[in-house]
Amino acid sequence: MTPAAVRASRQPDDIPQDAILQGEIQGMNVHSQDIASRAVGQSARSVRFVDVAKRFGSVAAVADVNLTIAPGQFVTLLGPSGCGKSTTLSMIAGLELPSQGHIYIGDRDVTTVPPADRDIAMVFQSYALYPHLTIFENIAFPLRAKRRRTTETEVTRKVTDAARMLGLDKLLARFPREISGGQRQRVALGRAMVRTPTIYLLDEPLSNLDQQLRVQMRSELKDLHQRLGATMLYVTHDQGEAMTLSDIIAVMSAGRIEQVGAPRELYDRPANLFVARFLGEPGMNILNGDIGDGRLRGQGVAIALPPTVKAGPGGLCAGIRPEDLVLCPIPEAELTGVVRTVEFLGSRCLMRADIGDTLVTAFLPAEVTTQPGETVGLKASYPGRTRWFDVASGLAVGH
Structure with a gap:
């Protein structure tokens, strides 16, 4: 089936709910420069939390978070299940509204700004790929779904650039069922990359991979961050991922940030007993x-x-x-x-x-x-x- 025929065959029911959450259906800004040419200070943005809290009824999922992330940093929110790290990421994405406080992306207060207008891309734990579309069309989907005036030449250039960077350039004609789990995760990353956002949000993207693939993907993510120069926020309960990937780690417990710092600083000089016990294997x-x-x-x-x-x-x-x-x-x-x-x-x-x-x-x-x-x-x-x-x-x- 040709790309045009695939597009013509799409129906609203073909669009997964998680695509809507990622803002792929709504219009997000897509910069025209080449993905690999992004540089810190030109397109990467800072993220700042000021007294942010999120309550669900009487339960405080996130409490009094104050955190500043510099442009181009790779920052990991690390903590056990239920500590509030995914909720914090969802508030940056606009999927959850804070109960109090303000969130800034760059100098802009985005606390109540819709997800589609935040210039972010989110990669979930599930690959969320479209099984009836080729790898090329999966990566290209955000460009087509926005109904922007993106030419076929531009779509092809962006997809092939992302695929080449992720080692997927020889797999573009295949379908998701025909590639491995690690390759599917790269496709999900490529789909985020073609939108050239200023901030990437990654919610435990490696959790579904086996140990060997996780180690391989950690290295690839680190290399990708260095080449893109974009701000990346990563959520995980796996301290191995946090220690190897991050410029900065924010350790969370019971909705609060216990300590923020470089991996070696947190490991060598834990601020409290929770951080001391949580970091390290054992x-x-x-x-x-x-x-x-x-x-x-x-x-x-x-x-x-x-x-x-x-x-x-x-x-x-x-x-x-x-x-x-x-x-x-x-x-x-x-x-x-x-x-x-x-x-x-x-x-x-x-x-x-x-x-x-x-x-x-x-x-x-x-x-x-x-x-x-x-x-x-x-x-x-x-x-x-x-x-x-x-x-x-x-x-x-x-x-």
Whole structure:
């Protein structure tokens, strides 16, 4: 079937609801410049939240969010299911209206602006492709559906440019059922790219892919962002995606932003216990005890307290990343306990040990011969790797 015949055969019922949500049916601005020529400062826009909240009845899905995203940044909203990250993205897209506060794209207040007038493109978790259209027509759909005066030459140029950038140029004549899951996800990205928006919103776009494809697509997304120079907001509960893709991560919990910063900053210097536990696979080990004689002391715990860290009325707890723990003789140990399991991971081992009532994880060299049931001593690889938190507030102390 020719492209003209395909277009003539379309009926309103052929248009999925998610296409309407993405603003593909309504008219969004499409810039005429080549996709790859977009540059930060020329077309990328900032995004700013000012005291934004979203309530559904008595439930606060998002509460008092203040966040500024610079033009051209790749920013990830990271958090567990139900933390409000997708709702936050939907408010940027205009699919949800804030209960309070304002949202700005560039210098423009878009709080009540319809989705079609925000110059954004959204990619969902589902591919949302049209099974009866070829890959070419799926990518071209936003250009045709807007009923703009887009010539066939311009449509072809935009689609082929996007397809070439995404490695789809040899698949344009196929149908979605004839390509892999990773290729379908690229088609969904291409459909967003041809609209040349100033902001891309990606809501867990890799969740439906297997592990190998997810790793591959993470690399491709990072490369795509660097070439496009557009502002990208990405939602995920997968911290691996967030750490590898992002310029900035905003960690969310219960509708609130717990910490905003570069991936290494958040990982090395978590602002509170939630971020410390959430970031990391496994998360940071948290050790409790009482302060005495300049040490945190508990069952199997004896960690020296730095002179710059002062205990508050609620007491302190210590945090150590699994990769920052090393085996040592028991007389030199900060942690003493019994090995529960040892998992061989190829380049290293993951050991779990019971330190009193606390299960502690440690990454150790692959050649270790430690066995379950053995009593071991552990300490931080060097003192500066131990983090301290106020027990009462959960906030970091000393950094």
